[in-house]
Amino acid sequence: MQINIFLCKFKKNLNTHTIPNKMPNSLYLNMENIEAIKENASTPLFDRDQVKTSIAHIGVSNFHRSHQAYYMHNLIEKHHELSYGICGIDLLDSDRKTYNVLKDQDGLYTLITKDATSVHKPKIIGSIVEYFFGPENPMAVIERLANPDIKIISLTIAEDGYHLNEITGEFNQKHPAVAEEVINPFNPKTVFGYLTQAFKLRKLRGLSGCTILSCDNIKDNGDTMKLSFLNYVSKNEPDLLPWLKSNTTFPNTMVDRITPVTHHKDLDALKNDYLIEDQWPVVCESFTEWIIEDNFYKQKPNWEQVGVQFVKNIAPYQNMKLQLLNAGHSILGVLGTLHGYKTVQEAANDDDFILFLETFMDLEVTPTLVDAKNKTIEEYKTTLISRFKNPNINDSLSRICSESSAKIPIFILSTLDIQFSEETKDFNHIAFVIAAWCKYNDGIDDQGNPYNINDSISNTLIRMAALSQQNPIKFLEIKSIFKDLSNHSVFTEKYFKYLSYLRTHNIKESIINFNANLI
């Protein structure tokens, strides 16, 4: 089978077109201009032609580019580990922009790190040395994933990308993309279809397996990936199952670095201040963490050199991060949007919101956590609040609130599950947040401005929130989110009280009175 070479390695870019209003002396970001760009940015101090690819990453999001690709860049540059180049892969039509930009820029992009008081010198990241786009050439993607040079297939496919039915724990075979690829398996639509075809080839050709490394914000992300994938294979390609079980591993990971959506003004600042024309730079905070369970297929990579931590058990680290940071984000997202705030930092600089969040973390989350070594929970919480307050990050609440139906169960309802199992009843804040989320789905803030509900089940959310105006239990009856929560009388009593208060008071007043124990 032939791989389309053009899609594989980046070619030297001979892009000489001009665009209107081009700043004098500004340069397009590509290999052709990299020497000149050196003046204004840190550029890769390694020969990208010498870099070998052993990682295929599916989902070349902003987060992948601020996190894993950044670690691999440092590994190659500082430690001369030339075998850790990344082959970026996207599978969705909606990712075409990434494909076009990375192709234009020879896989290069700028990382702009912003602390509370300073913006670092731009860093051009060079670790993505190949890129494949599934909709353009699905067989090329399958072949690349089947190549034994690829030792690690990592993923950021988002919280809703795992297609597991929350209630049954079964893979959702009825998902339209799955139904489509089952009929036409050589033109897969989901990551599961692609991986199945790639591993069938590895098995057929007597090749080795590899590590599948989920880097999404979900609890036990490796275990979840394993469950989804093996369940998919048992339904669609059962003969492959025994081989997969003995030739793949799925380490759990904890990934952390706040990475907002890139704004036009980031492109403009890069062009005006540094004379670099990057069509899609990535902005992030300087804090970064990557903790991985030591469960690799054959060889564990030597990533400690760039700060990756390997641990036996991810649970304390992932729970601390998901239940504090991600939950904190969702809370500021929902409450802040209702008030009319637009960014995390605006909400985090409102003392009433922060008091609410800190009390939630102290009373309702902390007792459910086990201390993670090297970092106490108290230290983590303090750092977190200053990360949220970072005035330079400009992280939009609309990013935080997108796909809340997949996020809130992982980030917030998981704390409730632990509370229920331990028979504690400290969930006033959670009940308040869920009631506020119901109101959030009305789609109008306290200043009278409408906003969009960006969620794959937005129709259900909006309908059930509307029905809850008459019958408040309705919102809790979305089983895919809340399971049996509507039957929990202690919880529903609190939720009803808060929802009725929130429907008649604005969010700011509600938070103030909640904080003062007046509701």
Ligand code: CS2
């Ligand atoms: C955010 C995360 O998506 C979200 O709601 O909470 O993207 C968060 O910024 C990252 O997990 C930080 O590591």
